[in-house]
Amino acid sequence: MRKKITLIVLIVLIIAILATSAMAIREARGMNRTTTRNHVMAITNWLTREYTQSSDWRRVAEGLVSPYEARGIPLRVTLISRTGEVLYDSEAQDLGNHLMRPEIQKVLTTGEPAEEIRYSNTLKYDLFYYAAPSSDHEVIIRIAYPLALEDNTIRSVRSHVLLIGIASIVLMSLILAFAIKKVTEPLETITESFESLAGGNYAARIEESHQVYPEVQRLSSAYNRMADTLEEQQTSLLQKQSFLDALIGSISSPLVVIDQKADVIFINEHGMQAFSRYIDPVKHPYPLFLLTHDEEISRHAIEILSGQTRDRTLVKSLPTSEGTRSYQLTFSPLHRHRIAILFHDRTAEEEAARLRSDFVANVTHELRTPLTSIRGMIDTLRSGRVTRQEQSERFLQLMDVESERLERLVSDLLVLSDIEQNPTRSYDETFDLAVLADEVIAQLEKYASEKDVTLKLSESRHLSIIANRDRVKQLMLNLIDNGIKYNRPGGTVTVSWSVSASGAGESQLPGKGITARITLSVEDNGTGIPESAQSRIFERFYRIDRSRSQEPKGTGLGLAIVKHIALLYNGDVSVKSTLGVGTIIRVTLLVPAEEQE
């Protein structure tokens, strides 16, 4: 813009100066000619007069020419007769007949003075000829005056004009450059601000008070207001963005956004991990199929987008990095034909629900079996078909066994539910593990001798621990009882324990000593547990094979209770068994403990 303005102004200026100088030169030339003409006419008239009055006209003429020659003006005086013969010439050259010269012809025909401007071939410039007849019309006096002299004047005028012109152009250019700079500089500042704004710098502002021109000031203030609005919007967008990022980051389920072609255009971190696809879909969108390997999800999403279905949920089993998992998919349509899909992992819930219903079914079954036999026996007794005393006595004995089994089942269930509901009552007593073990062994001694099993305690050191005494006693009771139950006649059950540092350091109970890892082992040399069943023996109601449950020895809850109590003390249970050799069940408990002498 700056260049264009400068160019235009300069061109206009040059045209103006050229026009002015042309006019000036023309005017000067016109004025000069008039002066020359008047001057030549005056000299001629004077010479004409002198011709009649003076006797020695020749001298008069020479007297006239000489001062001109001294000044370098080649003034030429010629005296011509009516026949055209040259009677006198101040320069005494070209003395041929002058009759045919146009100025002479004009004088001869009109009898009046005549003038002519002619280019002189010999002198190479224009000459002004003025011819006038003498009063008797006998001779014609002609004066030739060089117009070249006049051009000299013009030339000097022209050079002056040129000089002034150049000077004014230079001056004008300087003024122009300054003025243009004054106008374009603020514009450039504003342009730069706009450019930085476009580049993402929302903080740049223009100093309004520095602006001279009101138009530029207005533009600057408009820019500043725009930048303010943009910055505000940007800040609020960033806030919303970070809010959304935090929100999406906190969703611990896979979240996927797809477009109308069912191509993934966004996936959160959890989604990438779950399906182990670490492709950035923003750069490389890919079909949802690649993620889920399931046609129906893509189809369902497209149906929702096209309005064919209003069902916004779908339940699917999908292959993931952690094996097949069950997901509940929630579809939320977004604007511009996009749809967000949230994958809610229901595997654990389904597993829990399955376990719960299995548990209820098992409990119902376990409760009904003894009840059914009790009722059957009551019916038989009532019908009066049992007449013999010893027979009815046997029935009552069986009913007693069944009701005892019922009682044990109910009490085991109560223990389990108590463990689940009151986990806080875990560390409330200090007691000696060795004393407790003795107590339990004494309690089970009778049962063991009935089964011809020897009970052995291979530990005699006293170990004081802080825990719930009833729970630990229950744990030992169940373990040893289990060892006796599945032993063979003549077998032994050995109870032992070891203490090691838990690595957990100070116990979570302040002031109650160091948490120790107590490993309690109960070893029997019974039938052993098949490998395939070993991982399941701690499940509720699991029995190694169903045929055994026909002749039930326990409630099926004993080891489940053991496991629950171990978990209560951040411990674990493990089993090592060889068929026909025996079984070792190890239970670890993390409890505050202190060895005593």
Place this chain on the structure above:
Amino acid sequence: MVNRLEFQEDLSNIHRDMIRLGSMAETAISKAMQALSDQDAVLAHEVIQGDDEIDDLEQKITQACVRLIARQQPVASDLRDIAASMKLVTDLERIADHAEDIANNTLSIVDSGLLIRIPDDFHMVSSLVTRMLHEALDAYVSRDLAAAYHVIRTRNRIGFVGQELAKLITSSMQEEPRSIPALVQLILVANHLQRAADHAQNVAEWIVFHLRGTYAAEIKNEAQDVEDSGQISIGTPQAADTQPDRGKDGSDAGTTNATL
């Protein structure tokens, strides 16, 4: 310009179908192996039935490629893209075929009524194959050359899978001659797994060709230079670097047959 848009649209449809085919092949292999380890006849039937769909998709992609060449006469990288797609589709379909074969072997094992334990090495190899395919698809989608090279290197690290698995099974046969009919099927499964791994390597090589315009064999040395984590092998370790290219042309000939 309209033609160009149409071309891009058709090409992107081919890519989408290719990704679908790849995902289906991946699912087929993992399902077939799942069926084998659970000796689940229903799942095996599912894999065999699913193969028809895969075959249809393969034909569809091939036809789309041919039509695109005929109608748009692409040149340079576009032509390379289509050429690579036509090769890719064959290898992916072959992988799915091997999944079908594994499913058939599973059915034979189930029919024989012999319960056999599938050695853990099978699962390791099958998970490597599915992972190779998984990563190859990643490389295809994200146009990631490094990921494609990684797949090729993984195959190099697996080494002579079939041979090692066969040795393992042969020793089982000596221990338990009663299970031989089922174990023979297991040897065939090992062979199919090895071929599937070869095809997965081919897939990665065609992706390299698709992205770079050079054959992966030319950069093989490059890839092996990077390889320093050693070779995964079953039983006794073996040098993988000296092996010739297997199944490079997608055929089943070559060392794979010599393995058994």
